[in-house]
Amino acid sequence: MLTDLHAERPQHLEDLMQWLRIPSVSSDSRRKDDVQQACQWIATKLGSAGLKVDVMPTEGHPLVIAETPPVDGGPVVLVYGHYDVQPAEPLDHWISGPFDPTVRDGDLFARGATDDKGQVLTHVQSVCQWMSAGNPLPLQIKFLIEGEEEVGSANLERLLPELSDRLACDCVVISDSSQYGDGQPAITYGLRGIATYELTVSGPSQDLHSGSFGGAVMNPAIALCHLLSSMVDSDGVIQLPGFYDDVEDLPEDQRDQWRQLPQSDEAFAKSVGVEQLFGETGYTTDERRWARPTFDINGLTSGHQGEGVKTIIPALASAKFSFRLVPHQDPERLTNQLREHLAAHVPVGVAWDLKVDHGAPGMLARIDTPFARAAEAAIEQAFGTRPVFIREGGSIPIVTRFQEVLGCDCLLLGWGLSDDNAHSPNEKFRVQDYYRGIEASARLWNEIANPPE
Known part of the structure; x- marks a missing residue:
């Protein structure tokens, strides 16, 4: 054979x-x-x-x-x-x-x-x-x-x-x-599981001249950046209410086993073309990639995207983003947590709409x-x-x-x-x-x- x-x-x-x-x-x-x-x-x-x-x-x-x-x-x-x-x-x-x-x-x-x-x-x-x-x-x-x-x-x-x-x-x-x-x-x-979304932030009824209207209305692109940055802190910890309630600690014997693997942060960073790795503090690279939940922005769209400068306040700004989930986290519960967080952190002067794409545990x-x-x-x-x-x-x-x-x-x-x-x-x-x-x-x-x- x-x-x-x-x-x-x-x-x-x-x-x-x-x-x-x-x-x-x-x-x-x-x-x-x-x-x-x-x-x-x-x-x-x-x-x-x-x-x-x-x-x-x-x-x-x-x-x-x-x-x-x-x-x-x-x-x-x-x-x-x-x-x-x-x-x-x-x-x-x-x-x-x-x-x-x-x-x-x-x-x-x-x-x-x-x-x-x-x-x-x-x-x-x-x-x-x-x-x-x-x-x-x-x-x-x-x-x-x-x-x-x-x-x-x-x-x-x-x-x-x-x-x-x-x-x-x-x-x-x-x-x-x-x-x-x-x-x-x-x-x-x-x-890991997954949950994916698209968030749209809307402001004025049309694009506005940034000289004539800047300082008088909230810029939807800036508001979107505020909302996105509010979801994760500088240590890589996700800030949604109750997000970690169902995240179980990794067993120590499992962590010990993974630490024995021939992993090199330097080689990993080089393989993906970055000078330094980043992730949730207190965990190794393999632990963060395999067994910790994450938040990532997958795409951003707003305002003028063509050649040259167009000084506007865009009427709309949107972002596509995803969460990777660990076992026992529920995508539907995450959606509720996300809506609660967005409602609490949206700047004045703009409206937001969340499109729920797909999710799986x-x-x-x-x-x-x-x-x-x-x-x-x-x-x-x-x-x-x-x-x-x-x-x-x-x-x-x-x-x-x-x-x-x-x-x-x-x-x-x-x-x-x-x-x-x-x-x-x-x-x-x-x-x-x-x-x-x-x-x-x-x-x-x-x-x-x-x-x-």
């Missing part, structure tokens, strides 16, 4: 490059046909290997549901991933075209290479290779691959309860995250399960290094719903690297880690089905 995997590496790479050439940007209505093409590509790939495949329509982009034959008395694993990708803009920042997959210095560059086509395809390749070799799988594997993860998975979340019997499983396997570092694979057991998975031990063994065999257990600062909202609706364990197995530029220009996936992910996946099925006595 493993010899077959190595022999098929050129075809496995070509498969990925084919899929990456399809610009399946789910947030762009002009790409609807491309998203459908990416859906059909993965459905055909699974069907050609002998899996039972169903392309299920939704109000948006389809779900691909596939399964191998049931195994009497054997476990059932559900593999989740997504075939949609982020927009590629700004295009002029790409060294090669975002949908023209190119290998440079051992890395495959393309939009979707690591998020998530390359990573989910490792599991597809391992199962297809296993079945084409004529060897019966020792367990049943189901696939759920959607086309709306990058826009919030609303249709999947809505349909999940009625699909619960069809997707019933003992464990969900998801590869949509990263290793801890280069050469150090990891199993992720926690994700954080999640924690157990690490003392047979599935986690199986993943440890499979990853160590494929990567040559024992994985470490970490949390991830990002959010995969549907994972929490899997836990709630399917009542299953979760394995988050990231084959990517933290500098893979997911959501950014020049997204990449190391080719060698793609191959290692396929091998780890192939070994995982045997390890899950045949746990040590």
Whole structure:
């Protein structure tokens, strides 16, 4: 089996490059046909290997549901991933075209290479290779691959309860995250939640001349800056009332374990192009990224944005911002806290309106399960290094719903690297880690089905 995997590496790479050439940007209505093409590509790939495949329509982009034959008395694993990708803009920042997959210095560059086509395809390749070799799988594997993860998975979340019997499983396997570092694979057991908003501050009925009216009316852009700065202090502590009420302290043994990881603040700062790191005082960089809540401004808009100067008091100012939440924080409760804070801090002379976008709670998975031990063994065999257990600062909202609706364990197995530029220009996936992910996946099925006595 493993010899077959190595022999098929050129075809496995070509498969990925084919899929990456399809610009399946789910947030762009002009790409609807491309998203459908990416859906059909993965459905055909699974069907050609002998899996039972169903392309299920939704109000948006389809779900691909596939399964191998049931195994009497054997476990059932559900593999989740997504075939949609982020927009590629700004295009002029790409060294090669975002949908023209190119290998440079051992890395495959393309939009979707690591998020998530390359990573989910490792599991597809391992199962297809296993079945084409004529060897019966020792367990049943189901696939759920959607086309709306990058826009919030609303249709999947809505349909999940009625699909619960069809997707019933003992464990969900998801590869949509990263290793801890280069050469150090990891199993992720926690994700932060998210809550996103857009705040608009309005003042005069139209833009005003700043010379004639400055000093007489409140400037909405200044008012917006006051409101945003009131939400977090100079130590990185969020100022909303009751914000930390549901934030649990990190266990000391967990903090001790993370401090043993080979983390370097200097190297981390250099990797993201800043001279010095910043965050909530009293916590390490990994603790702040993985297990503490945060507030970030994602975009600001107001007044004149074109070339040259236009001296005005703008009629409107707006900001898009997000909170990353830790387990037990409730996005709906946060929205109430946010409204209370804004009402108490808005300057006179302006009005405000808050648009609530989307939110999801954080999640924690157990690490003392047979599935986690199986993943440890499979990853160590494929990567040559024992994985470490970490949390991830990002959010995969549907994972929490899997836990709630399917009542299953979760394995988050990231084959990517933290500098893979997911959501950014020049997204990449190391080719060698793609191959290692396929091998780890192939070994995982045997390890899950045949746990040590």
